[in-house]
Amino acid sequence: MTSANTANTDAAGPAATGDGSGPLLRVRDLTVTFAGRRPAPWRRPATTVAVNGVDLDIAPGETLGLVGESGSGKSTTARAVLRLLRPDRGTIEAAGFRVDGFGRRVPAGYRRAVQAVFQDPLGSLDPTKVIGDIVAEPLAVHVGLRGPERDGRVAELLEQVGLGAQHARRYPYELSGGQRQRVSIARALAPEPRLIILDEPVSALDVSVQSQVVNLLEDVRERTGVGYLFVAHDLAVVRHACDRIAVMYRGRVVEEGPADRICERPAHPYTEELLAAVPDPDPARQRLQRQRRRELAAATAAPAPNTAPAPAAGGCPFAPRCPHRMPVCTDTFPDRTSLPGGGRVACHLYDAPVTTPEEVR
Numbered sequence: 361m362t363s364a365n366t367a368n369t370d371a372a373g374p375a376a377t378g379d380g381s382g383p384l385l386r387v388r389d390l391t392v393t394f395a396g397r398r399p400a401p402w403r404r405p406a407t408t409v410a411v412n413g414v415d416l417d418i419a420p421g422e423t424l425g426l427v428g429e430s431g432s433g434k435s436t437t438a439r440a441v442l443r444l445l446r447p448d449r450g451t452i453e454a455a456g457f458r459v460d461g462f463g464r465r466v467p468a469g470y471r472r473a474v475q476a477v478f479q480d481p482l483g484s485l486d487p488t489k490v491i492g493d494i495v496a497e498p499l500a501v502h503v504g505l506r507g508p509e510r511d512g513r514v515a516e517l518l519e520q521v522g523l524g525a526q527h528a529r530r531y532p533y534e535l536s537g538g539q540r541q542r543v544s545i546a547r548a549l550a551p552e553p554r555l556i557i558l559d560e561p562v563s564a565l566d567v568s569v570q571s572q573v574v575n576l577l578e579d580v581r582e583r584t585g586v587g588y589l590f591v592a593h594d595l596a597v598v599r600h601a602c603d604r605i606a607v608m609y610r611g612r613v614v615e616e617g618p619a620d621r622i623c624e625r626p627a628h629p630y631t632e633e634l635l636a637a638v639p640d641p642d643p644a645r646q647r648l649q650r651q652r653r654r655e656l657a658a659a660t661a662a663p664a665p666n667t668a669p670a671p672a673a674g675g676c677p678f679a680p681r682c683p684h685r686m687p688v689c690t691d692t693f694p695d696r697t698s699l700p701g702g703g704r705v706a707c708h709l710y711d712a713p714v715t716t717p718e719e720v721r
């Protein structure tokens with residue numbers, strides 16, 4: 361089944377409890393495919409399996425980083441959770457709502473409880489409205505606030521994200537990139553959500569502004585108890601911002617676990633490669649990183665990431681690039697194995713009876 365379309369939100373959703381019980385986010389077997397372009401008559405339509413059997417969990421107030429290189433399926437996963445597109449298969453429970461009737465309408469409470477901040481704040485803020493009206497809109501739609509009460513709340517929200525009341529009268533083009541992203545965060549916070557999907561929230565910002573926005577997000581989380589799904593292509597960005605990290609490659613989650621364990625002791629060869637690409641301020645560690653990158657390149661002699669051949673259906677998608685590739689890797693996607701230090705990896709290197717990464721290497 362293929363679905364490359366915007367979700368229909370016109371019918372009632374089942375099992376919409378919205379009572380706040382249970383996990384903040386629980387995704388199981390999420391699968392999204394996109395139809396290719398209209399093919400020549402003798403060819404079958406090409407489909408892209410953008411997300412393939414993904415499981416994710418976020419506890420209340422927790423931040424899960426979703427990392428991987430461009431095209432690994434992170435944004436598609438995020439859009440599926442936001443129900444901006446209709447998955448082929450899988451279940452999504454978020455903020456107390458169960459939304460697994462994929463042909464049905466998303467409950468209104470879900471739209472309030474699950475908010476989003478996108479990469480390009482200029483593109484996602486209405487250029488014809490002043491900041492005060494942009495932040496006021498969700499207060500009117502979701503919370504039903506009007507008049508002075510609403511204006512007061514707008515001022516509070518702007519203050520919460522570090523903007524003064526004078527910004528309420530400005531248009532988005534009159535603000536810097538970092539200030540615009542603060543407005544996006546204020547707008548997302550307005551309906552008092554339980555979960556915010558952050559899709560590359562700092563990728564378009566200067567490095568110095570990136571850390572300010574990451575600190576703001578952390579501050580907001582501490583004050584409000586909101587949880588985040590933090591999508592980024594860069595492990596350096598998420599390692600300090602997240603409690604746990606899930607690593608995606610070509611539609612699959614290949615490893616997940618506590619952020620410290622993932623960054624100190626990566627288990628999957630792809631996570632190791634991602635980490636080796638993160639610049640380290642320490643020159644000695646930089647030398648080690650360069651050496652590790654050379655070793656990986658020599659061991660794999662693999663094509664560049666975006667030109668790597670697709671693996672056989674059902675195999676590990678990283679197999680064509682993997683320095684530890686074994687015959688089984690090209691045929692079978694591995695089961696997930698629990699790791700010492702927390703989390704799980706999907707890699708045949710860790711198949712039973714091996715118990716620790718050190719024993720494998």
Ligand SMILES: Nc1ncnc2c1ncn2[C@@H]1O[C@H](COP(=O)(O)OP(=O)(O)OP(=O)(O)O)[C@@H](O)[C@H]1O
Binds near residue numbers: 364430431433
């Ligand atoms: N609307 C669409 N139609 C067809 N293919 C799509 C569509 N959206 C995404 N894809 C494909 O799905 C795959 C996953 O894309 P996605 O944008 O989710 O990756 P990503 O990891 O978020 O990448 P990036 O960091 O560059 O945004 C890619 O191969 C992409 O080309």
